[in-house]
Amino acid sequence: MAETELYPPVLPKQAISEEQIPSEINILLCVDDNYCSKLYALLHSLNQTTINEVSVYIVYRELNVQNLTVLLKIATQLRMLKIIPVKIDDYYYEQLRLISLHNSELPLSMYYRFLATKLLPQIDRIIYLDIDMLVTADLTTLWQTPLGNNIIGACRDLPFTEKENSWSYRFLGNKGNDYFNSGMLIMNLAAMRKINFFERITDFTQKAANSFLLGDQDALNFFLQDNVKILDSKYNMILSYIDNIENPRPVIVHYCGYDGVKPWNLNMHVNYELKVKYLNCHRKNTRDLLYKIANFPKVSIVIMGGLKEKRKLEGLLFQAYPNFEIIILGDNAFSSEDFADIKYSSIESLAELVNAQGEYFFFLDARII
Numbered sequence: 001m002a003e004t005e006l007y008p009p010v011l012p013k014q015a016i017s018e019e020q021i022p023s024e025i026n027i028l029l030c031v032d033d034n035y036c037s038k039l040y041a042l043l044h045s046l047n048q049t050t051i052n053e054v055s056v057y058i059v060y061r062e063l064n065v066q067n068l069t070v071l072l073k074i075a076t077q078l079r080m081l082k083i084i085p086v087k088i089d090d091y092y093y094e095q096l097r098l099i100s101l102h103n104s105e106l107p108l109s110m111y112y113r114f115l116a117t118k119l120l121p122q123i124d125r126i127i128y129l130d131i132d133m134l135v136t137a138d139l140t141t142l143w144q145t146p147l148g149n150n151i152i153g154a155c156r157d158l159p160f161t162e163k164e165n166s167w168s169y170r171f172l173g174n175k176g177n178d179y180f181n182s183g184m185l186i187m188n189l190a191a192m193r194k195i196n197f198f199e200r201i202t203d204f205t206q207k208a209a210n211s212f213l214l215g216d217q218d219a220l221n222f223f224l225q226d227n228v229k230i231l232d233s234k235y236n237m238i239l240s241y242i243d244n245i246e247n248p249r250p251v252i253v254h255y256c257g258y259d260g261v262k263p264w265n266l267n268m269h270v271n272y273e274l275k276v277k278y279l280n281c282h283r284k285n286t287r288d289l290l291y292k293i294a295n296f297p298k299v300s301i302v303i304m305g306g307l308k309e310k311r312k313l314e315g316l317l318f319q320a321y322p323n324f325e326i327i328i329l330g331d332n333a334f335s336s337e338d339f340a341d342i343k344y345s346s347i348e349s350l351a352e353l354v355n356a357q358g359e360y361f362f363f364l365d366a367r368i369i
Contacts, residue, residue, distance in 0.1 A: 011200065013226040016149050016191045019125065025143045026126040027056045028187070030112035036067040038131050038264065040074070040320075041285035045135040047078040048285070052140070056081050057120060059112045061088045073293040086119050088112065095198075099205050110216045113185070114201050117193045124190040130183035132255040132262065134282050142186070142235050142251065150229040151191050152220075154180035155236035159257065162244070167213055168221075175225055182217040183254050184236040186229075239279075243272045253278050266314055280317065287322035299324040300358025305366040306330030312366065317342065327356060330366070 027046065031039060039058075046054060058071065068085075075083040088096075096111050113128050120126065127143065147153050160168035161177050169176030192198075205219040212218035237250030240257040255262045255278075261270060263282035270276055290296070301316060307328050316326065325343040332346045347353065353361075 010204075010223050010225055011151075011195065011227055014149065014151060014191065014195065016147075016151070016188070019147060019188055019190070021144055021146070022125060025050070025052070025054045025139055026120075026123050027054055028059065028113060028116055028120075028126045028128040029056060029131060030059045030109050030128075031063070031067075031131060032060060032107060032109040033062070033064050033067055034107065035109065035131050036063060036070070037320075040289045041263065041282045042129065042131055042133050042135065043074060043078060043081065043083075044285040044289040045281075046139075047080045049135050049138050050080050051138045052080075054081055054139075056083050057086050057123075057126070058083060059086045059088065059115065059119060061093055061109070061112075070293065074289065077289070077292045088115060088119065092118060095202055099202065099209055111205070113187075113216070114198055114205075116187060117189050118198055120189065124188070126187050126189060128182075128185040128187055129252070130254065130256065133183060134253045134255070134278065134285065135251070136253060136281075137251045139251070142231075145186060145229075145231065147186060147188055147229050149227075151188050151195075151197075151227040152224060153186035153229040153231050154182065155184060155231050155233045157181035157217075158233060158238060158244070159241050171213070171218065172221065172225060178225070178228070178230055179221055180217075180228060180230065181236050181238065181254065181256070182220050183256055184252055185220075186231075239275055242274050242278070248274065250278075253282075255279075255282065263318065264320070266318055283318060283320070286320045289322075290320060291322035296321065296323040297359040298357050299360045299362065300327055300353075300356040301325070301362045301364060302327045302329060302353065302356075303364050303366050304329050306332055307366050308333050310334055325357060327353070328366075 029039065043056070046056070071083065071085065092115050096108060096114065099111060116126060116128070127139065145153055156177070157168065157179055160166040160179050168179030172179055201219065201223055204223050208222070209215070209219065234249055234251050236252055236254050237248060238254045238256055240259045240261050242248050261267055261275060261279070263279050263286070267279060270279065299321070301324055303326065307313070308331070325345070328344070328346045329350065
């Protein structure tokens with residue numbers, strides 16, 4: 001879409017001097033009380049995959065005592081992460097609140113990343129990540145990617161860009177192929193400060209937000225359309241689209257989209273092997289972290305009558321409780337590999353429960369779960 005009266009002017013192509021990339025990786029995350037618990041898997045996976053220490057800036061406006069306490073506990077357990085909470089003050093929060101959310105189902109916290117240049121004056125480069133992501137490999141190569149004459153680096157939003165009648169082409173016209181998903185952004189904060197990015201993007205968004213379909217993502221795409229470097233999609237691999245990609249090797253998996261394929265939802269209809277793999281991987285990271293920060297009693301879940309349908313376990317496997325085992329009494333059609341990271345065993349009689357490890361027992365009828 002060419003620039004029209006519907007939208008304010010976009011940012012002209014900038015002439016940016018060569019960027020000096022810091023050695024230490026900086027990560028930006030934005031949360032509120034509703035999303036804080038979704039953050040655990042991302043933090044744990046980042047800690048498990050990074051080679052060198054990473055600084056993680058967690059931007060928030062208000063968090064309840066429980067969420068703040070959990071974040072403090074997490075900070076003591078993840079030795080490769082330096083977690084730094086950053087609170088938004090009243091002035092900048094009120095500036096963001098001027099943005100109209102009339103046509104958006106997204107929370108205001110999605111716009112917190114606009115404040116990066118203001119809240120982190122000492123940082124010149126940062127990688128922004130949505131919280132519904134999982135890191136599967138070290139991010140050093142991504143971090144060291146030069147942006148050239150661009151303010152940000154991002155990956156195509158393939159569910160849009162691969163369809164020529166999609167929103168991206170209606171929105172950006174012949175630039176629709178470069179419509180990016182804003183869940184992962186390399187941000188040149190030094191260059192963004194020089195152009196007064198916060199003031200300009202908020203002014204643009206305040207004037208145009210009611211015309212957007214995808215809120216902050218549309219704002220960034222339109223405003224920065226001449227100032228973005230498109231990166232390999234492995235750095236923002238959208239799970240709902242992964243079965244359309246030949247030999248995907250994601251570095252960052254993104255559980256976004258409107259199809260409901262999220263690790264914290266029931267996904268009994270998902271049969272594609274890679275989707276199941278990464279759903280379970282996310283759940284495992286959540287459980288592993290929760291196990292480290294709290295003393296959860298062991299629970300033995302005894303499934304009576306054997307188990308012939310794996311889908312009946314979905315209600316157990318998707319939950320975040322970190323310390324339970326599954327015991328199947330009767331015929332079982334599956335191997336231990338089918339249970340992801342969950343401890344599993346089969347028994348032939350109730351007498352064998354003497355070997356169970358649980359402090360508490362739940363008995364479930366396989367015919368009804």
